[in-house]
Amino acid sequence: MIGEIETLSKSSGGDGRAEEGGDEQFARQDGALKTFKELNKKPTHHRFGLGRTEGIVLISWGFMEGVKLLGTWPSPFSYRVIWALKLKGVKFEYVEEDLGNKSDELLRCNPVHKKIPVLIHGGRPVAESTVILEYIEESWPQNPLLPQDPYDKSVARFWIRFIEDKTPVFFRFCHSTGEQQEEAIREAKKVLKTIEEHALREEDKFFAGDKIGLQDLVFGWLAWLLQALEEVVGVKLLEASEYPRLHRWVQNFRAHDVIRSDLPEHNAMLAYFKRIRETFISSSTSAV
């Protein structure tokens, strides 16, 4: 097992510089997280294709059009941006932030929320994942991720707003016990039912049709993160028999080439969310 981790870290790094940055991050984190980071270190440390010296010269000339993403594993807000950039074929540098020790860059680029993800393009930061997604769509017109028609676009935006507003319900499901959890389960199932009945059409592979789009990316966590929460909590929410369209969408989403190549590893997520759930539960019981 240790041998495997070492091999992964050596082969997935881009150039030496990306590795250095990564090691500094690992040194700040506890042992358990380091293992997850190694398991999930992806070939997303794309560089601009510039040597270090050329990069510095261009920065000082103000011509840098490089793209950098500040994110964390296994944040669904972070992943949706990674997927959008990959779907558009945009080369970018990925920086894994340590949320217990946020970088100066993150604090400077998102002073209002101090949260990831933050996209930095040509030195200018964009914060809030759904805002970043719209920015990516407008800045790189290839492979459109939103419908062209203004009405269809408004439908996608409506549903993006819907699922963003409902996300806390699912985290409550993970963090709570007893009556509170029963309530969260009921609310979560109502959300799934609404999506099943109103957001998905029988004939569509993805939300807007045959092609994956921003709405799929924003709903994406229902296809990979929800399953980890369900397993940690021991309650299945998304039963295939109850939500056949949604279940089919989950399979389609997970099978997509770009998504499949960059999904957080399931066991690593289980351990991560198990720890979070335990932390929440013990802090709420000790507060009584």
Next chain:
Amino acid sequence: MDGVKLHGVWASPFSTRVIWALKLKGIPFDYVEEDLSNKSASLLRYNPVHKKIPVLVHGGRPVCESMVIVEYLEEAWPQFPLLPSDPHERAVARFWVKFIEDKSLNVWIAGRSAGEEQEKPMRDSSEMLAILEEHGPNKGKKFFGGDSINIVDIAFGGVAYWMRVIEEVSGGKMFDAAKLPRLNAWMANFESSPVIAKNLPDRGKLRDYFVPVRAKILSSSTSK
């Protein structure tokens, strides 16, 4: 049929935002005043997910959620742009619209609560204002959109005007003018600008509308 119809409620900040966008862009529209205690069959058909106003119907197709509607109007009618053309500036505007949408929930919660329960939403609302005061876009300019009203002004306008009504009705204080000179000036600019001034519900009437609404909510929550 390419007509535009808006289903709204005169006292709602959300349907008023849409009216502002329609009027700024000079888009003719029909207006349907909904009775929230007796929602029309059309409304329930057009917005089955939330059953709420505002709903904009264009050519028979419904658009729901006030800021989604404003973005739709922006794309379908390009005159009097409500978003900048530069993608990064658009992202900044959208960031602030989202900020306002997310944080202003506290204002509505404050309106629905009293005593101890009201303290946190009031504090959170004040914090939202402090952040907008300091970081809001186009500082030093007349509006969040710069020299003219944009989508951020519309989003915040729907909060600022109603916040003062809620303060009156609920007796709490969220907007401290002395601590918020920029926002104070912004409110004067926004509420006196021609299109907005003609489309602001009367403060007294709003107060009269919300007093019984608040009383009803508070009595039903205490009788649990």
